[in-house]
Amino acid sequence: MSTSADLHEGSWHLLSVLDQSPGLHALGDTLADLADEGHPIVACTADLKYSNGLNRFEERHPDRFLQFGISEQNMVTASGGIASCGEVPYVATFASFLALLCCEQIRMDVAYPGLPVRLIGHHAGIALGFYGTSHHATEDLAIMRSIPGLSVVAPADAAELAAALRATVDHPGPIYFRLGRGREPRVYEDGTEFVLGEARSHYEGSELTVVATGSTVHPALMAVEALRARGQDVGLLAVPTIKPFDRERVLAAAQGSRRLLTVEEHNVVGGLGGAVAEVLAQAGAGTPLTCHGIPDEYCLIGPPTHLYRHYRLDAEGIEAVAQELL
Amino acid sequence: MTTVTNEDAERIRERARFIREETIRLISIAKVGHYASAFSCAELLAALYYDVLRLRPQEPGWPDRDRFLFGKGHAAVGWYPILADLGYFPKEELDGYTRLGSPFGDHPDMRRVVGCDFSSGSLGHALSTGLGMAIAGKMRHRDYRVFVMLGDGELHEGQIWEAAMAAGHRSASNLIAIVDRNEHCLDGRVDDIVGLEPLAARWEAFGWSVSEVDGHDPSAVLEALRGIADDEERTRPAVLIAHTVKGKGVGYMESEIGWHLGYLVEPDEQRALAEVRGAA
Structure with a gap:
C-alpha cells in the first residue's frame, strides 16, 4: 500500500497547498479578529472552508463556526434565522452558488427582512476558469445590485477586503461581498481605508x-x-x-x-x-x-x-x- | 406535563372556531383567500398560541420567547386574528386586511406584523429559518423553543430535507416541526402528485423524533404538543405529523379540492359561518 510519503516533490493535495489563496486569508483572519473584539460573528460555509479561508476562523473560534455541508440554500436561509436572533452571520461559498443558486433565499430571507447577514461570494467572475460555466459567476453583480436593501461590495485586494469587513461590521443591513480567488496582486497597503459607498x-x-x-x-x-x-x-x-x-x-x-x-x-x-x-x-x-x-x-x-x-x-x-x- | 382537562380542550375548540370565523370575515374583505388551508390548522394554531408557546405579547421582542414560523404562510389569514386577540396590535387594524398599505397581506411579513418572527411565503424556507434560530439559541444558552408549521405539500421542496438532515445531525432538540398533513395541495392530492409516504419513517431516518396526532382533536393535540415541548430528555429535533382535513368545518370545502383558494358571496358566507359555529 502506497502512502503520501512516497510521492515526489510537486505532487500535492488540497490540504497541502492551503497557501494558494493567500488573499482570502484576510477573510478568516479579519473575522476572527473581530470576534476576538466581541462582535457577535458567526462564520458559515458549505464544504469550502479551505477554499475561502474560514478554516482559519474555525481554528480560533470553533464554537462560532458553522459547517452546513453542501446545502447552500439551507445555509443562506438559516443565516437569516441566526441574524434575527442578534448574531451577525458571514456566509461564504463560491459566488456562482451563492448569487445564482441561492438568489431567492437571499431575497426572501436576508434582504427583504433587512437582516445583517454578510454574503461572501468568492471565486467570482471567471476565477475558476477551467472548472466551467457551472463555477463561473459573471452575472452576480447584475443580480445582487437589483435586490432592494442589499449593499454590494467588491474589494480590489486583501487589504481592501480586510478594511471593508472591518468598516461594515456594524452595518445594520445585508451586504454581498464579491471576492476573487485570493491571488489578486496588492493595490493597497494594510490598514487602507474603506468607506461603504465611496469610490x-x-x-x-x-x-x-x-x-x-x-x-x-x-x-x-x-x-x-x-x-x-x-x-x-x-x-x-x-x-x-x-x-x-x-x-x-x-x-x-x-x-x-x-x-x-x-x-x-x-x-x-x-x-x-x-x-x-x-x-x-x-x-x-x-x-x-x-x-x-x-x-x-x-x-x-x-x-x-x-x-x-x-x-x-x-x-x-x-x-x-x-x-x-x- | 400537566394533564389536559376538559376545560383546556374546550378552550382550544372555541378558539379554533374563532379562527375559522375570523378567516371567513377577513376573506370577505380581500374577496379572495385560503379558507381551506387555514381551517386545516385551526386547532393546531389555537393549541400553540393559547396553551403551548411561551410569549409576552406586550414585549414582542422578548429574546427568550418561543419562536413560531409559518412555513405555509398562505394560511396567515387564520393567524393574524390570534395575534390581535392576544394584544400584539389593535383588533381594528385587521379590518384593513390586504387593503392598500395594510401590514397584513396574504403572507406574513416580519417587518410589518408585530408578533411575526419571520416572513414567509416562499415554501420550503421556514425549516431552515427555524434551524438558524435553534442554532442561535443553543449558541447563547437560551431555552426558547422554535416551532415551525409546515404544509404537507411544502415537503415536496428540497430545502426542507436539507434542513431536516442538518437539524438531525446537530441534535437540534429545540426545533419542533408540525406538519399539517391535510393531504392536499393546489393541483390535487399531495400523494398523487409526489408521494410522501412513508412520511414518519422518512423523518425518523433524518434523525427526528416523530409522533402523530389527529389534528382536529383538541385534547389529543394539546397532549401531543405539550409532551413534545416539555420533554427535556429529548435529544433530537421533533416532528408532529398532524392528520387534518383541508377545509375542516365547512362540508363542501372538506370534499372539494378547489377550495385551496376561493371566495364566498354573502349568503354562502353565512352558511359557512353556521357550519363552523355548529361544528364547535
Missing part, C-alpha cells in the same frame, strides 16, 4: 477615465500607469462599492474626461458598466461610455490567466482597449 480616484485624466472594480482594479492601474508614462492623460476611478453607487465621483470623472471606460470581470450587461450608464444617462451627461468585460456569452474554459488575456482583462488587454479609444 477611490487614483488618477484624474482629461482624455479618458478607466472605471474598475474588484479584480480589475490592479490590471487597470497597471494599464493606466503605462499610458500615463507615455504621456496620455488617462485617469482611474476604483469602485469598491457597487451599491450604494458613488454617483458623485462617477459624474465628476465624466465631467473631467472626454470618455469613460468601465472594466469588470463580469458580463457587460448589468454590472459596473450598467451602473455607470444609468448614472450618466439620468444625469444627462453626454460623456461617451465603453463597457469592457465579459461579452454577453458563456465564457470559454481555460486557466484564469489565459482567460484574462483572451478577454483582454489583464493589464496589457486593458491598455490596448484604452489605447483604441484615445
Whole structure:
C-alpha cells in the first residue's frame, strides 16, 4: 500500500497547498479578529472552508463556526434565522452558488427582512476558469445590485477586503461581498481605508477615465500607469462599492474626461458598466461610455490567466482597449 | 406535563372556531383567500398560541420567547386574528386586511406584523429559518423553543430535507416541526402528485423524533404538543405529523379540492359561518 510519503516533490493535495489563496486569508483572519473584539460573528460555509479561508476562523473560534455541508440554500436561509436572533452571520461559498443558486433565499430571507447577514461570494467572475460555466459567476453583480436593501461590495485586494469587513461590521443591513480567488496582486497597503459607498480616484485624466472594480482594479492601474508614462492623460476611478453607487465621483470623472471606460470581470450587461450608464444617462451627461468585460456569452474554459488575456482583462488587454479609444 | 382537562380542550375548540370565523370575515374583505388551508390548522394554531408557546405579547421582542414560523404562510389569514386577540396590535387594524398599505397581506411579513418572527411565503424556507434560530439559541444558552408549521405539500421542496438532515445531525432538540398533513395541495392530492409516504419513517431516518396526532382533536393535540415541548430528555429535533382535513368545518370545502383558494358571496358566507359555529 502506497502512502503520501512516497510521492515526489510537486505532487500535492488540497490540504497541502492551503497557501494558494493567500488573499482570502484576510477573510478568516479579519473575522476572527473581530470576534476576538466581541462582535457577535458567526462564520458559515458549505464544504469550502479551505477554499475561502474560514478554516482559519474555525481554528480560533470553533464554537462560532458553522459547517452546513453542501446545502447552500439551507445555509443562506438559516443565516437569516441566526441574524434575527442578534448574531451577525458571514456566509461564504463560491459566488456562482451563492448569487445564482441561492438568489431567492437571499431575497426572501436576508434582504427583504433587512437582516445583517454578510454574503461572501468568492471565486467570482471567471476565477475558476477551467472548472466551467457551472463555477463561473459573471452575472452576480447584475443580480445582487437589483435586490432592494442589499449593499454590494467588491474589494480590489486583501487589504481592501480586510478594511471593508472591518468598516461594515456594524452595518445594520445585508451586504454581498464579491471576492476573487485570493491571488489578486496588492493595490493597497494594510490598514487602507474603506468607506461603504465611496469610490477611490487614483488618477484624474482629461482624455479618458478607466472605471474598475474588484479584480480589475490592479490590471487597470497597471494599464493606466503605462499610458500615463507615455504621456496620455488617462485617469482611474476604483469602485469598491457597487451599491450604494458613488454617483458623485462617477459624474465628476465624466465631467473631467472626454470618455469613460468601465472594466469588470463580469458580463457587460448589468454590472459596473450598467451602473455607470444609468448614472450618466439620468444625469444627462453626454460623456461617451465603453463597457469592457465579459461579452454577453458563456465564457470559454481555460486557466484564469489565459482567460484574462483572451478577454483582454489583464493589464496589457486593458491598455490596448484604452489605447483604441484615445 | 400537566394533564389536559376538559376545560383546556374546550378552550382550544372555541378558539379554533374563532379562527375559522375570523378567516371567513377577513376573506370577505380581500374577496379572495385560503379558507381551506387555514381551517386545516385551526386547532393546531389555537393549541400553540393559547396553551403551548411561551410569549409576552406586550414585549414582542422578548429574546427568550418561543419562536413560531409559518412555513405555509398562505394560511396567515387564520393567524393574524390570534395575534390581535392576544394584544400584539389593535383588533381594528385587521379590518384593513390586504387593503392598500395594510401590514397584513396574504403572507406574513416580519417587518410589518408585530408578533411575526419571520416572513414567509416562499415554501420550503421556514425549516431552515427555524434551524438558524435553534442554532442561535443553543449558541447563547437560551431555552426558547422554535416551532415551525409546515404544509404537507411544502415537503415536496428540497430545502426542507436539507434542513431536516442538518437539524438531525446537530441534535437540534429545540426545533419542533408540525406538519399539517391535510393531504392536499393546489393541483390535487399531495400523494398523487409526489408521494410522501412513508412520511414518519422518512423523518425518523433524518434523525427526528416523530409522533402523530389527529389534528382536529383538541385534547389529543394539546397532549401531543405539550409532551413534545416539555420533554427535556429529548435529544433530537421533533416532528408532529398532524392528520387534518383541508377545509375542516365547512362540508363542501372538506370534499372539494378547489377550495385551496376561493371566495364566498354573502349568503354562502353565512352558511359557512353556521357550519363552523355548529361544528364547535
